[in-house]
Structures are given as C-alpha cells and as structure tokens.
Amino acid sequence: MVSEEILAFPDEPRSELERTIEELVERAQRVLATQGRLRSLLRASRAVVQQLDIETVLERIVEAAVELVDAEYGALGVIAPDGHLERFIHIGMPESEVRLMAHLPEGHGLLGAVVEEGRPIRLDRIEGDPRSAGFPAHHPHMDGFLGVPVRVRDQVFGNLYLTNPRRGAFTQEDEELVTSLAATAGIAIENARLYDESRRRQRWSAALAEVTAALLSEDAEESVDSLGVVADRVAALVDASLVCLVTPLEDGAELLRVGVARGEGAEQVLGRVFEPHGTIVGQAWELGRAVASETGSPADLDWVPALGPVVGVPLTGFGQRLGVLALARPVGAPRFSDADLDMASEFASQASVAIELARARADSSQLQLVEDRSRIARDLHDRVIQRLFAAGLTLQGIAGTLRAPAQERVLEQVDAIDTAISEIRTAVFALTTRGPARASLRHRVLDVVSELGEALPSPPRVTFSGPVDLLVRDGLAEDVVAVVRESLSNVARHARAQHCEVDVAVDDAVVVTITDDGVGAHGSTRSSGTANLAVRARERGGTYEIGTGASGRGTRVRWSAPLPPAAGGGT
Amino acid sequence: MTRVFLVDDHEVVRRGIAGIIDAEPDLEVVGEAATVRQTLPRVHATRPDVVVLDVRLPDGNGVDLCRAIRSELPEVQCLMLTAHDDDQASYGAVLAGAAGYVLKDIRGQSLLESIRRVARGEKLLRQGVSAQVVADLSAPSGAPAPDLTLRERQVLELIAEGLTNRQIGERLDLAEKTVKNYVSGLLAKLGMERRTQAAVYGASADRRP
Numbered sequence: 192m193v194s195e196e197i198l199a200f201p202d203e204p205r206s207e208l209e210r211t212i213e214e215l216v217e218r219a220q221r222v223l224a225t226q227g228r229l230r231s232l233l234r235a236s237r238a239v240v241q242q243l244d245i246e247t248v249l250e251r252i253v254e255a256a257v258e259l260v261d262a263e264y265g266a267l268g269v270i271a272p273d274g275h276l277e278r279f280i281h282i283g284m285p286e287s288e289v290r291l292m293a294h295l296p297e298g299h300g301l302l303g304a305v306v307e308e309g310r311p312i313r314l315d316r317i318e319g320d321p322r323s324a325g326f327p328a329h330h331p332h333m334d335g336f337l338g339v340p341v342r343v344r345d346q347v348f349g350n351l352y353l354t355n356p357r358r359g360a361f362t363q364e365d366e367e368l369v370t371s372l373a374a375t376a377g378i379a380i381e382n383a384r385l386y387d388e389s390r391r392r393q394r395w396s397a398a399l400a401e402v403t404a405a406l407l408s409e410d411a412e413e414s415v416d417s418l419g420v421v422a423d424r425v426a427a428l429v430d431a432s433l434v435c436l437v438t439p440l441e442d443g444a445e446l447l448r449v450g451v452a453r454g455e456g457a458e459q460v461l462g463r464v465f466e467p468h469g470t471i472v473g474q475a476w477e478l479g480r481a482v483a484s485e486t487g488s489p490a491d492l493d494w495v496p497a498l499g500p501v502v503g504v505p506l507t508g509f510g511q512r513l514g515v516l517a518l519a520r521p522v523g524a525p526r527f528s529d530a531d532l533d534m535a536s537e538f539a540s541q542a543s544v545a546i547e548l549a550r551a552r553a554d555s556s557q558l559q560l561v562e563d564r565s566r567i568a569r570d571l572h573d574r575v576i577q578r579l580f581a582a583g584l585t586l587q588g589i590a591g592t593l594r595a596p597a598q599e600r601v602l603e604q605v606d607a608i609d610t611a612i613s614e615i616r617t618a619v620f621a622l623t624t625r626g627p628a629r630a631s632l633r634h635r636v637l638d639v640v641s642e643l644g645e646a647l648p649s650p651p652r653v654t655f656s657g658p659v660d661l662l663v664r665d666g667l668a669e670d671v672v673a674v675v676r677e678s679l680s681n682v683a684r685h686a687r688a689q690h691c692e693v694d695v696a697v698d699d700a701v702v703v704t705i706t707d708d709g710v711g712a713h714g715s716t717r718s719s720g721t722a723n724l725a726v727r728a729r730e731r732g733g734t735y736e737i738g739t740g741a742s743g744r745g746t747r748v749r750w751s752a753p754l755p756p757a758a759g760g761g762t
Numbered sequence: 763m764t765r766v767f768l769v770d771d772h773e774v775v776r777r778g779i780a781g782i783i784d785a786e787p788d789l790e791v792v793g794e795a796a797t798v799r800q801t802l803p804r805v806h807a808t809r810p811d812v813v814v815l816d817v818r819l820p821d822g823n824g825v826d827l828c829r830a831i832r833s834e835l836p837e838v839q840c841l842m843l844t845a846h847d848d849d850q851a852s853y854g855a856v857l858a859g860a861a862g863y864v865l866k867d868i869r870g871q872s873l874l875e876s877i878r879r880v881a882r883g884e885k886l887l888r889q890g891v892s893a894q895v896v897a898d899l900s901a902p903s904g905a906p907a908p909d910l911t912l913r914e915r916q917v918l919e920l921i922a923e924g925l926t927n928r929q930i931g932e933r934l935d936l937a938e939k940t941v942k943n944y945v946s947g948l949l950a951k952l953g954m955e956r957r958t959q960a961a962v963y964g965a966s967a968d969r970r971p
Contacts, residue, residue: 203941235937572818572845572846573818573845576845576866577772577775577845577866580775580778580845580866580867580868581772581775582772582777583775583778583868584774584775584777584779584781584782584868585777585778586868587782587868587869588778588782589776591785599780602869605868606869608868609867609868612866612867612868613867616845616846617847617848619846619847620847631849633849651766655847655848656848657848658849658851658852658888658891659847659848660847660849660850661848661852661891661894661895661898662890662891662894671875697848698888723864736915754890
C-alpha cells in the first residue's frame with residue numbers, strides 16, 4: 192500500500208547499516224500505521240455490519256467512513272431510479288448550518304459525476320474541478336473531496352462523499368480504505384434490506400391473519416366491516432396516508448364510488464362518486480392490473496387534501512371486477528416500492544374475498560328471509576285460514592237457529608271473518624316467492640300499492656278475487672296497473688284519506704275498485720291522469736266511474752273492462 | 763237427492779260443512795274422510811255424486827287423490843275446497859281434473875250452489891282457464907313453467923281436456939300407473955309437492971267419463 196517513492200531517501204550517503212536500520216524502523220512504523228488503519232477499517236466494518244436496521248446502517252457507514260479517513264464532513268447519497276439523489280445522510284455539519292442552506296444536495300455537479308462515472312473520484316481541491324457546480328447557497332467551504340460508489344449486488348446503491356480531510360489531502364490509501372468500507376457497506380445494506388423485508392413480511396402475514404379472522408368472524412357487525420379492517424392494515428403496512436376501496440356505484444355502472452376510506456382526509460373522499468376515465472384508479476379498474484402514478488402527483492382527481500404518489504390495485508373475484516384498492520401518500524413522500532405494491536396486491540385479494548363473502552352473506556340472509564316468509568305463509572294457510580273458516584262455519588250454523596236481530600249481528604261477524612280470510616289470502620300470496628320470469632299482475636299491483644302506500648297514513652288493503660293472474664294478461668294487465676297507480680296517487684295527493692282499499696276482481700270482466708274515506712273527488716276528476724283511464728276503459732268497451740264511497744264519504748273509483756274473447760289462447 | 767262425500771282433515775270444518783249441507787232438503791252427506799288413505803275405499807263404498815275435497819291433506823296430495831277418484835269412478839264429480847287463492851286453485855283444479863273449486867269463504871261463494879251445479883254435470887271453471895294453464899305450464903319462459911318433456915306435455919294437454927288417467931293411458935297407449943307417474947312428475951316439476959302454495963292446488967270432479 193505504501194508507494195516506493197516515498198520510501199526513497201535522497202540524503203547524503205550514510206553508513207549502510209544506519210541506512211538500513213532507519214529504513215527498517217521507518218518500515219516498521221509504516222507497517223504499524225498501516226496495521227492501525229487496517230484495524231480501523233476492520234472496526235468500522237464491524238460497526239457497520241453489526242446493525243440490521245437500514246437507517247442505522249446508513250448512518251454508521253457515514254460515521255465509519257469519516258472516522259476512517261479523518262474527514263470533516265461525510266455523507267451518503269442514495270440514488271433514486273432516475274439517477275438523482277433520493278436521500279442524503281450527512282454528518283459533520285451542525286443543524287444550524289444545514290438550516291441555512293436552501294436545500295440538501297440533489298446530485299448535480301461533482302456528486303452527480305460520481306453517480307455517472309460509477310467509480311471513485313478523489314480531488315485535492317473541489318474548486319478547481321470543472322465538474323464542480325450546483326453548490327447550494329450557504330454551503331460550507333469544501334476543499335479536498337473523495338467520492339466512492341456503494342454497490343449492493345451489482346447495482347449502485349449510492350455514494351459515499353467525504354470532504355475536508357484534516358490531514359490536508361485524501362491519499363490513495365484513503366481511497367482504497369473507503370472503497371473497502373464501501374464493499375462492506377454494500378453487504379450490510381443488503382442484509383438490512385433482507386431483514387427489513389422479512390420483518391415486513393412477518394407483519395404482513397400477521398395483518399393478513401387478522402383480516403382473515405375479521406372476515407370469518409361470526410359476529411355479523413365485525414365481518415361487515417372487514418373491508419375497513421383491510422384498509423386499516425394496508426394503511427399501516429405500506430405507510431399510506433390515505434387508503435380507499437373504490438367500487439362501482441352499481442352493477443354494470445360507469446361510475447365509481449369510494450366505499451371505504453381510511454386516513455387523512457378520509458371524510459372528504461368517503462362516498463365520493465367519480466368517472467373512472469383519466470384517473471389512476473380508473474386505469475387500474477379498466478386495465479385490471481396495478482397502476483402507479485409515476486410523477487408522484489396524480490392530478491387526476493381534485494382530491495382534498497392533494498395527494499402525492501398514488502397506486503391503484505384492482506380487486507377481482509371469480510374473474511369479475513369488484514373494485515379498486517387505492518393507496519396514497521402525501522405530496523413529496525417517496526413513491527411506492529415494488530414491495531409495497533406486492534403487499535397491496537395481497538391485501539387487494541383479501542379485500543376481494545371480503546366483498547365476495549359479504550355478498551354471499553347478503554344472499555344467505557335473503558334466503559333466510561324467503562324461508563321465514565314461506566314458513567309464515569304456510570302457517571297462515573294451514574292454521575289461520577282453516578280455523579277462521581271453521582269458526583265462520585260454526586257461527587253461520589248458529590245464526591240459522593237465531594231470530595232476526597241476533598241473527599243479523601252474527602252474520603255480520605261471519606262477513607268480517609270472510610274479509611279477514613280474503614286479506615290473509617292476499618298476505619299469503621304476497622309472502623310467497625316470485626317466479627323468475629313473467630311478473631304476475633297481482634305482484635305488480637302489490638308493488639304499486641306498497642310503493643304509493645307510503646304516502647298514505649295506513650297501508651291500503653288489497654283483495655283479489657277470481658284467477659286474476661291467469662285471466663288478466665298483456666295490455667289489459669297494463670291497464671289495471673295504470674288504474675291502480677293513477678287512482679292511488681290521486682288518493683295520496685288530494686283525498687286526505689285515512690284508509691284506502693284496492694280490489695281487483697275477475698269474472699267475465701275485470702273490475703278494479705279503489706275506495707277511500709277522504710274528502711271526496713271534487714276537482715280532482717279532470718286531471719289528465721283520470722282522463723287517460725277513461726280512454727283506456729272506452730277503448731276496451733269498459734266503463735270508468737268516479738263516485739262517492741259506499742258510506743257517503745270519500746271516493747269510489749270503479750274501472751272495468753271485459754276480458755278479451757281469446758283469453759287463454761296465448762301467453 | 764244429491765249425495766255428497768266430504769274430505770278435509772279438520773273435523774270442525776267437516777262438521778260445519780255437513781251442517782250446512784244437511785240443512786238443505788235436496789242434499790245429504792253420505793260419508794267423510796280425513797286422509798287420502800281413508801278416502802278411496804269409503805268413496806267406493808258410498809258411491810256419492812259429488813266429492814268435496816280439500817287438496818291439502820296430511821298423508822298426500824289432493825290432486826293425485828282427485829285423479830284417482832276420477833279414474834276409478836268417472837261418474838263421481840269432484841269439487842275442490844281450498845284455502846288458497848283463485849289462481850292457485852285454478853291451476854290445481856285443471857291438473858286434478860276437477861269440475862271446479864270453491865274457496866274457503868263462508869259466504870263469499872256459494873258452496874251449496876256449486877255442489878248442485880257440479881252434480882248436474884256443469885263445469886265451473888271458466889272457459890279459457892284450462893288453455894291458459896296449459897300455455898303457462900308449457901311455455902319455457904313462463905313463470906311457473908319448467909321445461910317439460912314431450913310426454914309430459916302430451917299428458918298435460920290431455921289433462922286439460924279433462925281426461926282421466928285411465929283415458930290418457932288409453933289415448934297414449936300407456937299403463938295407467940305410468941300416467942300417474944307422469945302426473946306426479948309434472949306436479950314435482952311445477953314445485954307443487956314441495957311448495958306451500960302448490961300443495962294446495964285443489965281439484966274436484968271432472969265431467970266426462
């Protein structure tokens with residue numbers, strides 16, 4: 192390591208022995224000095240390698256390098272994929288001076304030259320070098336310079352920069368020592384990265400386990416929020432400031448909606464509906480693969496607060512697009528790494544499972560509801576109607592043995608029982624499952640009644656008599672639905688009624704009767720709606736009447752039309 | 763005098779109906795049954811003019827029972843008495859080959875009048891109902907319509923014409939038992955045996971011998 196010229200002594204001749212002794216002493220001292228430096232290198236290397244936390248490793252590398260060559264300032268610049276300095280870890284400069292500078296070095300000038308050349312640069316004076324440029328304002332004076340690349344595997348990870356050697360200038364020996372240290376540093380960085388990665392994966396799998404537990408939870412409320420759990424865990428693990436789960440507004444819809452949001456500004460974006468086109472999220476949705484914003488500024492949505500780097504990861508289940516997991520960091524934050532994306536994808540698949548599961552649960556509770564309803568319908572049919580019928584028959588039998596006023600009153604009760612049976616029959620029908628195809632007229636009437644009935648103080652009573660579904664079809668069924676709809680909305684708008692009844696009867700004709708106990712039909716009979724009903728009746732050779740209710744109060748609407756002669760001929 | 767046989771698993775219902783019928787000078791109740799199993803032997807023994815039957819019975823399907831009565835004793839008319847609604851009762855009556863149905867209303871429809879009309883040989887089902895039932899059940903896209911095989915479709919059409927199982931067997935050159943199986947298959951496909959509403963389909967006597 193010690194060059195030959197330095198060992199030459201141009202003094203006047205001395206005795207061979209003296210010269211030899213001096214030479215030996217000198218050599219011994221040099222060997223000792225070199226040994227000392229090598230020992231320092233070993234110590235420095237050990238200090239660097241001992242650490243596992245990447246941040247500490249980087250700091251130790253700079254500290255060790257500064258100590259090794261006795262430099263005033265030292266720094267480690269980490270190179271971003273675009274060649275600029277992503278991070279700049281420095282020592283030797285007091286915090287007060289750092290604050291005076293406009294910015295930390297960004298990798299222009301000499302620092303950039305080390306990046307570009309990929310090999311050590313050693314200078315006695317920075318000032319004289321043509322590559323020197325771009326010193327930030329208030330940068331302290333720098334003299335001697337040594338820059339050495341740090342490689343991790345075959346990639347240049349960053350550069351060690353050392354300036355202002357206290358011994359005047361950096362030597363070839365300094366360069367070699369720092370190069371050795373840089374090699375060790377590369378290994379230490381790789382170790383730290385691997386360690387970091389394994390720890391991250393550990394946390395990751397712990398979080399996934401937690402999410403899975405939430406998904407499988409028997410507790411309905413907890414499982415309903417499994418998407419929220421996914422969002423929380425993702426936010427913590429990939430260090431995102433905002434995590435959103437975006438799903439289509441409805442099946443097959445063009446618009447997307449932020450269904451779950453966690454983190455900064457979550458309240459502002461939650462529930463937001465937007466067009467996917469031109470957004471990172473929209474690209475992920477359309478392309479079906481993860482998309483990251485390159486610039487770190489998506490500018491695709493006027494999100495408030497503004498976002499920095501954004502990634503969108505599609506959620507898919509059974510080959511179907513379910514939504515997008517969107518992650519964002521604040522403006523100026525580092526972009527998402529490949530590991531972050533891997534992790535996000537893993538969670539995206541968990542979120543997909545959560546969505547699928549939630550759907551399956553909804554289906555199953557729907558099924559439960561259907562089962563409950565048919566059980567109730569069965570009970571009503573098997574028990575309630577039978578008993579009412581039996582009781583009515585008994586009463587009627589008794590009525591036969593009674594005399595005038597009592598007999599009449601008993602028969603009134605029998606009529607009341609008949610009405611009750613008829614209502615239960617409608618209820619049983621309403622409770623039974625609908626067929627998948629053709630909507631029956633009775634179901635359509637019930638739908639209209641429940642839709643418009645909300646505007647009335649009490650739900651309208653609905654009765655059917657005759658095989659309504661079998662005999663009233665096609666255009667005639669349309670007419671009946673229109674009659675019920677128009678008449679009920681008139682009742683809701685004008686009648687101020689407490690009660691309302693709808694009856695659809697079919698025999699040779701279909702007769703729709705709507706009665707209410709409101710203020711009567713004054714003035715409301717001439718609306719275009721009622722005119723339309725009159726036309727529909729006339730075209731079928733039927734009738735349409737609006738009159739006073741049976742008890743002299745309210746309104747009674749009666750619409751009738753004969754059945755078409757071909758009834759039963761087609762479908 | 764019209765002789766009436768009652769089939770209903772609720773004793774109080776049978777008693778009530780019997781009371782009403784027996785109060786009429788031209789009608790009399792000649793027998794009662796609470797189950798499918800009791801019915802056939804008793805009907806054979808009493809030879810009524812009209813069987814009034816509830817199609818939902820504890821030990822079986824009233825549609826099948828009705829077809830069995832009609833097949834063995836074509837001169838006996840059947841009248842369905844059902845707690846279900848008109849649409850369901852119409853389907854049931856057509857499939858059972860019944861002359862008509864009466865809903866379980868006490869005063870709404872005249873049970874007595876229906877019994878008399880059926881006894882006179884009238885068909886109570888409105889014209890067009892049978893055809894509509896067949897059309898609905900055969901249409902592949904129709905609401906209650908599953909895909910039927912050619913044989914099932916043929917059987918269904920003959921049912922709608924009012925033929926008994928025996929007559930259908932003769933027409934299609936099938937054993938009566940095979941026809942019965944087709945009918946059961948049809949009912950199963952229509953979900954009548956499993957689902958509430960369907961099990962209630964009722965039927966009574968059909969017309970032609």
